[in-house]
Amino acid sequence: MGEARNKLVQYTGYFILAFFVAIIVFSFGMPDMTSCGMADRTVVATVNGKNVHALDFLRYRDMKFSQFKNQKMESFILDNLILELLLQEKAYDNGLTASEERIARVIKNSQEFKNPATGKFDPDYFQILLKNFRLSIDEYDKILRRELAISDLMFLIASGTSALQEEIKTRQLIENSQIQITYAFLSDEELKNRHKAEVTATDAEIDNEISTNKVKISDPKTDREKIKNEIEAKKLEKIKRGIEEKLNNIASSGGSFSAALSILNVSPKNSSQFKIGDTVKTDEKEPKEIYAITNSQIFASELLGLKENSASHAINAANGIYVFTPKMKKLGQISQEKEEIEKIKNMIRSESIMSYRRNLMKDISEKGKIVKKLKTD
Numbered sequence: 001m002g003e004a005r006n007k008l009v010q011y012t013g014y015f016i017l018a019f020f021v022a023i024i025v026f027s028f029g030m031p032d033m034t035s036c037g038m039a040d041r042t043v044v045a046t047v048n049g050k051n052v053h054a055l056d057f058l059r060y061r062d063m064k065f066s067q068f069k070n071q072k073m074e075s076f077i078l079d080n081l082i083l084e085l086l087l088q089e090k091a092y093d094n095g096l097t098a099s100e101e102r103i104a105r106v107i108k109n110s111q112e113f114k115n116p117a118t119g120k121f122d123p124d125y126f127q128i129l130l131k132n133f134r135l136s137i138d139e140y141d142k143i144l145r146r147e148l149a150i151s152d153l154m155f156l157i158a159s160g161t162s163a164l165q166e167e168i169k170t171r172q173l174i175e176n177s178q179i180q181i182t183y184a185f186l187s188d189e190e191l192k193n194r195h196k197a198e199v200t201a202t203d204a205e206i207d208n209e210i211s212t213n214k215v216k217i218s219d220p221k222t223d224r225e226k227i228k229n230e231i232e233a234k235k236l237e238k239i240k241r242g243i244e245e246k247l248n249n250i251a252s253s254g255g256s257f258s259a260a261l262s263i264l265n266v267s268p269k270n271s272s273q274f275k276i277g278d279t280v281k282t283d284e285k286e287p288k289e290i291y292a293i294t295n296s297q298i299f300a301s302e303l304l305g306l307k308e309n310s311a312s313h314a315i316n317a318a319n320g321i322y323v324f325t326p327k328m329k330k331l332g333q334i335s336q337e338k339e340e341i342e343k344i345k346n347m348i349r350s351e352s353i354m355s356y357r358r359n360l361m362k363d364i365s366e367k368g369k370i371v372k373k374l375k376t377d
Contacts, residue, residue: 042054043373044057044078044372044373045057045078045081045082045370045371045372045373045374046371046373047082047085047086047369047370048086048368048369048370049369052078052082056081057078057081059133059135059139059143060077060080060081060143061077062133062134063133063143064077064080065080075372075374078372082368082370083361083365084150085146086361086365086368087149087153087360087361087364088146088149088150089364090153090360091149091150091152091153092149094153094156096149096152096153096156097145097149098144098149098152102148103141103148106144106148107121109121112129113125113126113129175275176275176331177276177330178273178329179273179274179275179326179329179330180270180271180272180274180283180327180328180329181271181293181303181324181326181327182257182268182269182270182324182325182326182327183268183269183270183271183290183293183322183323183325184257184261184266184267184268184269184323184324185264185266185269185320185322186243186264186265186266186320186321187319187320188240188320190266190320191236191240191243191320191321192232195236195239198235199232199236199239200232201227201231201232201235206224206227206228209227209230210227215227240316240321241316243263243314243321244314244321246263247260247263247264247311247314247321248313248314250263251310251311251312251314251323252313255310256310256311257309257310257311257323257324257325258309259311260311260323264323269282269283271283271290271293272284276303276304276331279291279294280293280299292315292317292319292320292322293315293322293324296315298313298315299312299315299324303326303329304329306325306326307326308325308326309325310325311323312324312325
């Protein structure tokens with residue numbers, strides 16, 4: 001009985017698809033393949049031995065990137081089409097192919113093909129879409145199968161991801177955290193002004209550098225200035241290293257932030273409040289990002305373990321020296337609310353899916369045998 005029912009469903013699916021095709025063919029006639037550009041068989045790329053024709057590319061561009069019809073974007077659009085073809089292959093390798101029944105059902109249920117007045121499938125709307133994109137029935141079927149295969153592959157990836165309880169708890173602590181730091185910054189410019197006499201390169205030092213390293217001088221004025229700047233940069237870095245060492249000694253002995261301030265001799269500033277993992281910003285009307293702190297390994301490793309008013313190790317940045325201390329450090333509460341837990345689960349799942357997708361796309365792009373022949377000059 002079950003087998004008979006399955007066959008009935010299958011035949012019904014075939015009938016529905018055939019019915020739609022028949023309506024379009026008899027009502028409007030088959031599309032003119034030559035006028036649609038089918039005569040142009042120029043190959044714009046090959047993907048694992050299969051040709052991608054100019055017409056395939058143009059249809060894809062018109063359907064998904066109609067607002068970017070210029071040569072500068074064509075290489076980007078072709079890359080996207082190639083990636084979709086690789087994802088389709090991956091889906092097919094995993095047995096993810098759409099049945100005739102499903103194709104018919106998708107067409108029948110698509111909002112784009114329904115008449116707003118009746119809410120039912122309308123062959124007129126279907127035909128209008130095909131004509132707009134210069135598509136034959138077979139070409140639309142091919143595109144739809146690719147879309148469904150990729151969609152199924154992404155669903156398969158999503159189904160295989162889950163959030164562990166420990167991950168959920170950790171994420172709750174992070175997402176609901178409130179952090180603020182007090183920091184001090186001594187810029188290279190300020191440091192150079194303070195030690196101007198020490199930093200400034202003399203003519204004798206420049207001459208010695210030229211002589212010692214046998215520097216060939218082609219333009220005395222510009223070449224000497226370049227050497228002067230190099231000498232002064234080395235001197236400044238030496239002074240910075242000395243200050244860094246003093247600050248690190250304070251931090252290593254559990255010294256106070258005030259002690260570090262006395263070395264830098266600058267006014268402290270507060271950051272704006274942020275969550276763990278967020279970019280550190282200044283506490284101003286228009287906050288500025290402090291990348292030197294955010295991207296520092298010292299900041300990442302010391303922030304949570306550092307006591308309030310204790311000095312961090314020095315952050316020797318390209319533009320100066322930073323030290324910091326926690327001003328406020330509140331970790332989030334672990335909630336048992338179902339909505340909160342589900343929100344965190346979805347966040348972790350979404351990040352896992354995105355990471356898996358990126359790795360998958362990188363993998364298939366690197367392993368795929370791709371030759372691009374599209375001229376974008």
